[in-house]
Amino acid sequence: MRIVLVGSGYVGLVSGACFAEFGIDVTCVDRDAAKIASLEAGVMPIYEPGLEDLVSRNVRAGRLAFSGDLPAAVAAASAVFIAVGTPTRRGDGHADLTYVFAAAREIAASLRGYTVIVTKSTVPVGTGRKVAAIIAEARPDLAEGRDFDVVSNPEFLREGSAITDFMHPDRVVIGLTDGSEAARAVMRELYRPLFLRDTPILFTGIETAELIKYAANSFLATKISFINEIADLCEKLGANVQEVATGIGLDGRIGKKFLHPGPGFGGSCFPKDCLALVRIGREAQSPLSIVEAVVSFNDARKRQMAERIIAACGGSVAGKRIALLGLTFKPNTDDMRESPSLVVVPLLREAGAEVVACDPEGIAEAKKLLPSITYAESASAAAEGADALVLLTEWNQFRALDWAEMKRRMRGHVVVDLRNIYRPDQMTAAGFAYHSIGRPS
Ligand SMILES: NC(=O)c1ccc[n+]([C@@H]2O[C@H](COP(=O)([O-])OP(=O)(O)OC[C@H]3O[C@@H](n4cnc5c(N)ncnc54)[C@H](O)[C@@H]3O)[C@@H](O)[C@H]2O)c1
CATH class of the missing domain: 3.40.50.720 (NAD(P)-binding Rossmann-like Domain)
Structure with missing residues (x-):
């Protein structure tokens, strides 16, 4: 054929x-x-x-x-x-x-x-x-x-x-x-x-197949937003979102996938498909209030990540150098579409920060979208002279950083881990002011 x-x-x-x-x-x-x-x-x-x-x-x-x-x-x-x-x-x-x-x-x-x-x-x-x-x-x-x-x-x-x-x-x-x-x-x-x-090969009518795709992506996006909101609550109450995610994810009806708190979802599919489903619902006079809430929560979340970084730096990043690890919306891709970095970086720049970023595959595309920052070849090069280091995408390359070396290279000692890659006790013991998502530090 x-x-x-x-x-x-x-x-x-x-x-x-x-x-x-x-x-x-x-x-x-x-x-x-x-x-x-x-x-x-x-x-x-x-x-x-x-x-x-x-x-x-x-x-x-x-x-x-x-x-x-x-x-x-x-x-x-x-x-x-x-x-x-x-x-x-x-x-x-x-x-x-x-x-x-x-x-x-x-x-x-x-x-x-x-x-x-x-x-x-x-x-x-x-x-x-x-x-x-x-x-x-x-x-x-x-x-x-x-x-x-x-x-x-x-x-x-x-x-x-x-x-x-x-x-x-x-x-x-x-x-x-x-x-x-x-x-x-x-x-x-x-x-x-x-x-x-x-x-499993599911034969359906054409309208059903079209809707399955939007419903699937919107459901997954909802799961991400749900755990992100629970992470915020954990921070207020002193609970640990990782343990909450494990505790609910072990329930077979919930499942443990897509329960990783982070800086908000991006990429070429979830944001646009949620928006389109909202539109489809409105036009059919069957509004999807849950998906509408997910869209606005996720937009706000990306902006809040910049505020979180600024707060971790003592309330101001003016004149400070920030090392940013990870620019793509997730690891193992060069896709920058709707990446949280596209919201976080401009807000940090507006607040007066100097940003030095690195990403294993995303730099060529990022340079077109974020021209006002400096790009480094590696995490340790990005860390040179930085007041704070932000982990934005969980590439494998960033999972086992040599923190003793990072400390020597950095000027400050603030680490904001927006993917919860590292353990708070270890990072504190290594001498960092460590901030992560939904976990007691
Ligand atoms: N990227 C994903 O992970 C993913 C996953 C599932 C579904 N989708 C969906 O699949 C579709 C494609 O997504 P993508 O990420 O591959 O997009 P893309 O932008 O990477 O690729 C689209 C390609 O189509 C080409 N093109 C446009 N009009 C054309 C024409 N008339 N003739 C020939 N080529 C033409 C463009 O030049 C481009 O290379 C979208 O609807 C997306 O929502 C994407």
Whole structure:
């Protein structure tokens, strides 16, 4: 079977490479010519562990190719995945579907023979049917003989573990329009290796599949915000949020994942998907008050992290040097989208701090977004002469720092650990004024 991924970003490129690994002939298309040129030269445009090996192995095997020529690729395909971005639309919080609809129009013009068009992008309920309408309008010849189907197949992979997530998902969700058997057969064939491995494959209606993705992300975001708010309460009451998280997480109905307190969630999905679900709820006159509260709590939390750092520095950071470890929204990615650092750093700068930051993979992107700070090669270089050190992203590189060396390099002794990587008793014994989240210091 031959398929096309339209959009070769985090989702399109990883999904395309994984489908190729399943034995399918895949062409990853992108309208960004520089991205395609880079992929053709064997240089990955994103950082994702294991991706380069997976891509080069499948390119060598002749199962994976890259192209800027969407019409040629689509004409030869049995299934075409739309994996373009759906960012937040400026002004109203809705998902911006410009790229999805533009891709649908381009795809429509090139379809030959029965093809399944699959929305893999995260799209609001009703988008699949709008994509079908765009194609039917552009190609009445295909609509008449029902020579295409639109399917929703939301993606649940996480950046940083995207390949394992795609290859070993908790479930695959496939939303069919009007129960199309032809589309079901194509999707079963594509995910055959996962069927054989007994991965739960959930066939639903297209609207249900679209909503599952938003409901899943909003639920996870709610869990994070819940434990963050409990962490704040712990600080007031002298309780320990780590122990509270363990104590509630051992209850099978709650589960221990996503109960790590921190500086608020970021990334390319949770913030925009929560906002979009709020919008979907309002438009359907079925408001989602819990998700609305999560959105405003999380925005405020990122700002509060800057206040927390300033308070730890004695109420002012004017003229102080702050070493910031970690800029990406989570470890093992170079993705800076909606990262807490994008809120915290400007607030520290406004308050007069000098910021020296380091990040194993995020610096190239961070330099475009945070041009007014200094970048260091390593944690110890960032610590040189710093009055305070802030741990913002829990990269493995920051999990076993040599604190004796850090102390020698730093001018001050304040450490603000926004990921609770270290133990308060050890840090205090090492001579630091240590601040973490939701734990007695
Ligand atoms: N990043 C994640 O972890 C993740 C996980 C699950 C779902 N999603 C969803 O998947 C979708 C894609 O996200 P992403 O992070 O991969 O985005 P991305 O920005 O990394 O990639 C999108 C790509 O699509 C390309 N593109 C846009 N319009 C095009 C067109 N008409 N033809 C060809 N290429 C086109 C862009 O040039 C870009 O390279 C979004 O809806 C997102 O919400 C993302």
